[in-house]
Amino acid sequence: MRYAIIIGAGPAGLTAAYELLTKTDIIPIVFEQDDQPGGLSKTIDYKGNKIDIGGHRFFSKSEKVVSWWLHFLPLEPGSAGEDYHIHYKGGSASFKHTHAVAVNENQVMMLRPRKSRIYFQKKFFDYPLQLNGKTLWNLGMVKTIRIACSYIYAKLVPVKPEQHLADFFRNRFGAELYRTFFKDYTEKVWGVPCEKLPSTWGQQRVKDLNIGKVIKHAFKSVFARNTTIDQKGTSTSLIEQFMYPRFGPGQMWETVARAVEELGGKIHYHTTVTAVNGDEHNRIRSVEVTDHVTNEKKIYEGDYFFSTMPVKELVKQTAHLDIPPEVQYAAESLEYRDFLIVGILTSALAIKEKNSRFTDNWIYIQDRHIRAGRIQFFHNWSPYMIKDPDDIWIGVEYFCNESDRFWQQSDDAIAAGAISEMQQIGILNAEQVKDKLVVKVKKAYPSYFGGYNNFSVVQEFLDQIDNLYLIGRNGMHRYNNTDHSMLTAMEAVENIITGTKDKRNIWEINTEDVYHEEDEISSEKIS
Ligand SMILES: Cc1cc2nc3c(=O)[nH]c(=O)nc-3n(C[C@H](O)[C@H](O)[C@H](O)COP(=O)(O)OP(=O)(O)OC[C@H]3O[C@@H](n4cnc5c(N)ncnc54)[C@H](O)[C@@H]3O)c2cc1C
Numbered sequence: 001m002r003y004a005i006i007i008g009a010g011p012a013g014l015t016a017a018y019e020l021l022t023k024t025d026i027i028p029i030v031f032e033q034d035d036q037p038g039g040l041s042k043t044i045d046y047k048g049n050k051i052d053i054g055g056h057r058f059f060s061k062s063e064k065v066v067s068w069w070l071h072f073l074p075l076e077p078g079s080a081g082e083d084y085h086i087h088y089k090g091g092s093a094s095f096k097h098t099h100a101v102a103v104n105e106n107q108v109m110m111l112r113p114r115k116s117r118i119y120f121q122k123k124f125f126d127y128p129l130q131l132n133g134k135t136l137w138n139l140g141m142v143k144t145i146r147i148a149c150s151y152i153y154a155k156l157v158p159v160k161p162e163q164h165l166a167d168f169f170r171n172r173f174g175a176e177l178y179r180t181f182f183k184d185y186t187e188k189v190w191g192v193p194c195e196k197l198p199s200t201w202g203q204q205r206v207k208d209l210n211i212g213k214v215i216k217h218a219f220k221s222v223f224a225r226n227t228t229i230d231q232k233g234t235s236t237s238l239i240e241q242f243m244y245p246r247f248g249p250g251q252m253w254e255t256v257a258r259a260v261e262e263l264g265g266k267i268h269y270h271t272t273v274t275a276v277n278g279d280e281h282n283r284i285r286s287v288e289v290t291d292h293v294t295n296e297k298k299i300y301e302g303d304y305f306f307s308t309m310p311v312k313e314l315v316k317q318t319a320h321l322d323i324p325p326e327v328q329y330a331a332e333s334l335e336y337r338d339f340l341i342v343g344i345l346t347s348a349l350a351i352k353e354k355n356s357r358f359t360d361n362w363i364y365i366q367d368r369h370i371r372a373g374r375i376q377f378f379h380n381w382s383p384y385m386i387k388d389p390d391d392i393w394i395g396v397e398y399f400c401n402e403s404d405r406f407w408q409q410s411d412d413a414i415a416a417g418a419i420s421e422m423q424q425i426g427i428l429n430a431e432q433v434k435d436k437l438v439v440k441v442k443k444a445y446p447s448y449f450g451g452y453n454n455f456s457v458v459q460e461f462l463d464q465i466d467n468l469y470l471i472g473r474n475g476m477h478r479y480n481n482t483d484h485s486m487l488t489a490m491e492a493v494e495n496i497i498t499g500t501k502d503k504r505n506i507w508e509i510n511t512e513d514v515y516h517e518e519d520e521i522s523s524e525k526i527s
Pocket residue numbers: 007008009010011012013031032033034037038039040041053054055056057058059271272273274308309310339444445471472473474475480481482483485527
């Protein structure tokens with residue numbers, strides 16, 4: 001019998017487990033420090049109200065991933081057209097009930113319209129930015145002229161070579177638009193000035209978005225609205241629909257976790273991998289784990305090892321291998337950005353929309369005096385996310401470092417601060433707040449600055465350990481979305497099946513043009 005030890009029951013770890021069970025005779029044993037599956041894609045149930053670690057859209061340009069998701073949670077009937085087909089460019093894919101394993105009406109994904117806006121100077125701007133009359137009116141004549149002039153100037157006199165992300169933005173959007181909509185949010189997310197962020201980050205994330213494309217899209221959307229989940233031909237920053245499990249992304253991973261266990265895999269929750277032990281053949285032999293409920297420590301041996309834990313911690317915990325000092329140093333200097341979200345249950349919003357319900361999934365707060373970066377409206381992601389349909393359930397997002405005084409405050413103080421900020425910008429009234437919850441998430445974002453410049457030495461060292469596979473987001477120190485994280489797991493399993501030792505194919509995921517998540521792209525809008 002062969003065993004695979006998998007560190008982490010997030011999307012990557014669970015995908016690896018399921019793929020091993022369905023394609024090989026290798027038995028996966030998964031260790032998860034949390035009490036539930038899903039990792040960053042989990043959904044927390046708080047007194048019947050459900051909250052994500054930031055909203056999680058399900059969308060992908062990989063047919064393999066979409067079909068994998070729909071196998072577990074099919075689209076609810078009627079959501080993708082009468083025939084329940086989903087059309088892809090190239091034509092073949094269609095998903096029917098028979099492909100799915102839905103066990104009841106709740107085991108479904110919904111196809112949701114995406115609505116996100118920027119809240120700037122008490123006005124809402126459509127995001128993706130639309131150059132329409134409303135936007136220009138909101139900006140005012142003077143601002144509009146300045147944006148136009150600085151855009152033309154940037155096109156005529158671009159900064160060359162681009163030294164940092166600020167140059168990158170100025171060249172593409174002009175200095176005024178960059179300052180208005182990109183600078184503050186990006187700096188909130190990363191905690192450093194755009195001048196300290198590499199321009200390569202923009203090249204990776206922003207891709208081909210430019211003003212011309214925005215205009216073209218604005219025109220196109222007047223005439224045709226996309227009603228399928230065909231997203232291959234669309235710039236990822238312009239995606240208008242996404243899939244979402246009825247009870248949040250965690251529902252997907254709870255379903256997959258159940259399937260893994262039913263198929264004979266084992267998942268140990270509240271169990272942290274505390275050491276990874278190598279052997280004299282430069283392979284990994286075992287992991288040491290601690291169960292937080294029983295405080296029991298155990299050693300598990302395996303034939304293959306998949307890691308989704310942060311690379312920095314993996315290197316620190318690896319014992320009995322000769323790790324060169326430069327690898328240890330490079331891993332130790334990797335940086336992360338932490339994240340916290342404050343769930344606020346309120347009876348009403350203070351903000352009113354003319355003649356319509358407030359239907360945004362999320363809004364970006366473009367105000368440097370407000371610490372919060374973004375607000376999620378979870379009841380708009382899915383009506384099943386809220387217990388009482390008359391209530392409003394928002395999530396106020398903060399990007400921070402665990403060393404910040406802000407992070408170290410008590411939950412009550414953090415929640416009070418969030419409520420006060422929301423009142424200050426006119427989103428809600430403090431006296432209407434009924435309940436609150438603070439969720440802190442360490443290492444939500446692997447940073448592409450600091451020690452990242454030397455990441456290749458870490459990657460090369462870990463890659464030459466034959467039976468160790470780095471997969472997922474923090475597992476590869478990559479800004480991977482769920483689909484990328486899953487695809488890395490699929491590639492790793494495929495390598496085992498085909499006996500491929502070279503791991504480059506795993507690292508190639510999320511470097512091709514077909515991928516890239518919209519919010520993460522526009523850099524202003526980093527999920
Ligand atoms: C705010 C935010 C919004 C996002 N929005 C989207 C979105 O809209 N769409 C999208 O596709 N993606 C989104 N993502 C990205 C998505 O969450 C990740 O790509 C995905 O969760 C990564 O999966 P993973 O399995 O690699 O890692 P994770 O989800 O981080 O899972 C890793 C797991 O390993 C466990 N673990 C770590 N160390 C140990 C250890 N030593 N022992 C045991 N267990 C351990 C962790 O507890 C965790 O459960 C978002 C991310 C964030 C932070």
